[in-house]
Each structure stands twice: as C-alpha cells, then as structure tokens.
Amino acid sequence: MTPSPVAPGAAAEFLAAHPPFDALDAAELAALAALAEVEEHAAGATVLAEGAAPPAHLRVVRTGAVEIVHDGRVLDLLGPGELLGHAPMLAGLPLGFTAVARGATTCLRLPGPAVRDLLGRPAGLRYVTRSLLAPPRTDLGTPDPAQRPVGELLRAPLCTAEESTTVREAARRMTACGASAVVVPIGHGRVGILTDRDLRTVVADGVDASATPLREAMTAPAWTAAADRLGGEVLLDMLDRGVSHVPVLGAGGELLGVLEDVDVVAATTRSSVGLRTRIARARDVDEVVAAARELTPTIVALHDARVAPADIAGITSVVADAVTRRLIELATPEAPPRPLTWLALGSLARREAVPSSDVDSALVWVGPEDDPVAAAHARDLAARVMAGLAAAGFRADANGAVATNPLFARSYEAWAAAARSWLHDPTQEKAPILVSLVVDARPVWGARQNPAVPDVFRDARRHPDLLRLLGRYALAHRPPTGFLRDFVVEHSGRRRGRLDLKRGGLVPIVDLARWAGMAAGVTGASTPARLRAAAAAGTLPAAAAATLEEAFHLVLGLRLAHQVDQLRAGEDPDDLVRPADLSAVTRASLREAFRAVASVQRRISAELDLGMR
Structure with missing residues (x-):
C-alpha cells in the first residue's frame, strides 16, 4: 500500500506517549515526527510477510491491532504504541513471521536510519529487550543471534585510528565510514575504544577535541570478545559490564570488528533488562525481595516460550547478580574502608543457574589481611547480603562456600597466596575442591580494576601435578x-x-x-x-x-x-x-x-x- 503524510504535530503527540519515543527531547521528537508517514490496512491485510527482506522502516501501531502469525499460530497481538518489525530491521534478517491487521488498522511508518540510533540508546534497548515477563516477541523463524558466534554477527564497518589521532579527527573518520565507535590498537593484543556516546561526554565536558589525542579520551584497555563466543554469552557480559560496544578478535588476536549490543538484542527473544531495572530501582530490601519473586513465573514463561535452557540459566544468573548488587548497594551507602569485590562462585559464576541452584559467593578486599576494619566491614556486609538473598529465595550454599565464611572472605593478597600454594602443593586438604570453586569466580560488584583471583590459575599448564589431580x-x-x-x-x-x-x-x-x-x-x-x-x-x-x-x-x-x-x-x-x-x-x-x-x-x-x- 502507498503511505500518506501525517501531520507532524499529531505524530509527535502520539509518539511522545509511548516508549521508547517518550525518552526523546522535544527537538528530537519533532524531527522524527516530520519523517512519519501513515499506512492504512484493511481487516485481514498483510502488513509484513514472512520471508520478506528486512524491512527498511519501523512501524508503530497507531489504531487497531496487528496479529503476529507463524506456522498458522497467532503468537502475539500488538496494540497502539507497540513497535513492529524492529528486530529483523536491526538484525538485517528476513522476517520470521507474518503481520496481519486485525480489523481496520493504521500504522505510523518511520525510516530505519532515523530510529536506529534511538533503539541503540538505553531507553531503546530497554524497549527492545523488554521485561522477562513480556509475551513471546515473534522472531521464531529467524536465526537466533544468541546461538551464533559473535564473529558472524559483525555488521558495522570497522574504523581504526592511532593513539595520537585527535578526538575530532576520530569523529570525522567515524562519520566517514558510518561507524559508531573507533578502535585503537595499543599493542600486545590489546585495544582502546571511543564510542559515539563517549564523544558526547567529551563534548559535554568541554574537552578541546581538536587538540586532545585519543589516548586521553578512550577506554583502554577495552574489554574484548573472541569471535567464536556465542552471542548470548557476550550479550550477558555486555549487560553485566554496562557496555554497548565490544571489539571482536579472531583466533590469532587480530581485530575483526566491533559488536554492538543491538546486533544481538535485535532478534533475541528475551533479556533480563526489565526485571533488572526494577531490582536496581528498589528503594529497600523489601522491594528487592518483591521484585525477585517475579523470577519464578518468569522462568516458567520463558520455558513455555521455548527459550533455550542455556539462555534461561544465563538470565536466572543475571537476575541473581542484580539482586546481589542492589542488596550490597543498600547495605553500603558509603564507600567501604577498603576497595572490595563480591564474587559469584559455582553455577552462578558460570551463568548456569537453575531454580534449585544454591548461591556460592566470596569477598575480596585490597589491603592487608589483618586489617580489622576491613575484615569487620566484610563480615557485616556478607551477613546483610546473605540474609537479603535468602529472603529473595536464593539459598546459601549448604557446604559453606559463602561470603559469611571467613575461608571465603579474605584480602586479595591472602587469596593469591592460597591459590599459589594450591598450585605448588595440590595435595593439601580440600585443595581440588577450593581450586574448582575459585577458578569459577566472577566479580558481581566492586572495583573491576582489582586483580582477579582466578587469574592466578592462568599458568596452571606449568603445574602438571595440579592438573593431574584435578583431572x-x-x-x-x-x-x-x-x-x-x-x-x-x-x-x-x-x-x-x-x-x-x-x-x-x-x-x-x-x-x-x-x-x-x-x-x-x-x-x-x-x-x-x-x-x-x-x-x-x-x-x-x-x-x-x-x-x-x-x-x-x-x-x-x-x-x-x-x-x-x-x-x-x-x-x-x-x-x-x-x-x-x-x-x-x-x-x-x-x-x-x-x-x-x-x-x-x-x-x-x-x-x-x-x-x-
């Protein structure tokens, strides 16, 4: 059908009432509304056809409703204000469903390039990923990016620069090649990165972009992902680290490109963003507990929607992380006496948790082991957090692998010394068990620049006795x-x-x-x-x-x-x-x-x- 113009004022008023457009300022909303067109569809008309090329436009249901149909089944019903076709448009994949008008229906049509930036912002990502409790989102017929290696998901052009390149020149290069980030090789297989969001921060801070080199403005070393890691695993790490771009490296350490979170989220049927947001906004422990109770019906709903078990386990683990993080924040309104890191152990650390999983945890602080203030703070924090986790339905490990146990709450120096002793003398009592727990450890809260305890075991290959015992x-x-x-x-x-x-x-x-x-x-x-x-x-x-x-x-x-x-x-x-x-x-x-x-x-x-x- 041929779209027709729509009054910008009416389009702006409608869009402003619905997410993610409600996050736009007045100027951005007016500019987007000026590009809007209206489509009218008769009852039963096909709005989008399964197997068709990725849509070049985003559609927003304005009046009426649109059924999402796959294999003859109605999977979803979209009402006014809901987005249609955003996932295949962002992912660049053919449509895996048919969209059919239920009754007379109108849609606002927006050009893809005009909305891609919006859907890449936090408000847009929150909409795209939605709540875990949202009904199935229809992308069942498309290849699931969560189960594909990230090397296959790279779409954005690669833009690189030297450390001495000015921020302004880097911005010009990003514009010229249509990239949202510039990557800077810094040697030894490491890279730095400057994203378009970083550029806005630089401008807002009044930095002289024409004189400031990238080495002073970029994030370095940037967190990177191997090309053979699965999209779902990398997305969970990106959500956990709060990053929207990750450089992807080949088997030989060569830079292949930059993965954007929307490249994975675009066709991922579920994420934990909605539930995590409610947990993060909880004002007290009772609100954390109330939000955490949504996890059980969520798991059931995800299973019924045939989401991959590994993805459900990953989501369960991410929600547990969010609960832990918020409980720590509520328990420590002020900075701890020593830089502190809370570690997840066991299945939570591996992101393989299921409803029956216990919570294994540990604490690490930077400073001397015999610091009484740091030790007392750690004990008090661990007790409060473990009590909150129990109230939220997360059981503590029955074997004592928890942060309230002094064996699992130590300074980094003490942890490292213990790990090195296990490397050199693996016959110590419980050494295989403790090594197995510690090597799984993953930071949930705290200063990420602190040394990672599991890293002590990276040279385990040089200790054949330990490996043989672990075998x-x-x-x-x-x-x-x-x-x-x-x-x-x-x-x-x-x-x-x-x-x-x-x-x-x-x-x-x-x-x-x-x-x-x-x-x-x-x-x-x-x-x-x-x-x-x-x-x-x-x-x-x-x-x-x-x-x-x-x-x-x-x-x-x-x-x-x-x-x-x-x-x-x-x-x-x-x-x-x-x-x-x-x-x-x-x-x-x-x-x-x-x-x-x-x-x-x-x-x-x-x-x-x-x-x-």
Missing part, C-alpha cells in the same frame, strides 16, 4: 549407566528409585570442562565456552568436546524442564527424576549421552594413568 577429581563423578532401565538410581530415603540429574549428569561434564579449560589457560567461563576453548587448544579432542557440550545441553534442558514442572505444582525444585516418568525417546537420548560422557572419562583416565597428561 582425577573430575573423574570421581561417573554418569549413571546401568541397572534400572539402564540408569543407576538412588536406593534409599526420598531419593529411592530416582536419578540425580545434577550429580550424575551435569557434574561430570562441568568438572571435565573446568579441568580441560584450565589446561588450555582458561579460568572463569561457562562450561560450553571451556569445552570449545579446550578443543581449540587441543587439551580435548574436538569430537570429545562436542560430545560433552551436546550432553551438557541435553541434561540442562531435562533438569530445567523437571524443575519448571515442580514450580507449577508449587513444589520446591530439585534434581531427582524418576526414569519411568521420562519418555522412551528421552531415556534413550539420556542413556546415550551418559555413555558418551563415560567413554570420554575412560579415555582421559587411561591417559592420566599412563602419565600422558
């Missing part, structure tokens, strides 16, 4: 592959006749991935990322790594589905399933997965016995 520790958990319907089940108590998906299914894979990742020089990372790194470094055969990763996703999916059923029934989630309750196909798949993991374990065990590792 044997990883082999201690064997998958169940015999007896009742081809599974080993528990024989007593409430566990009788049940299969433990965590202990028998996930733990063997997680432990193997951690050991192989450390042998490859990788410390904190997700289990799939460790397996891919191990395959790339040769510490695991590529086929073995692929087998373990496939088994990981299968068991994680079964574990999550089991716990969602329990949540629906009002039960406390656990990891115990009855093999008889599984379908024949699921039992067969699980049996083959366990056997494949056991086969990998036997091969590694033989190599360790022969001293090959």
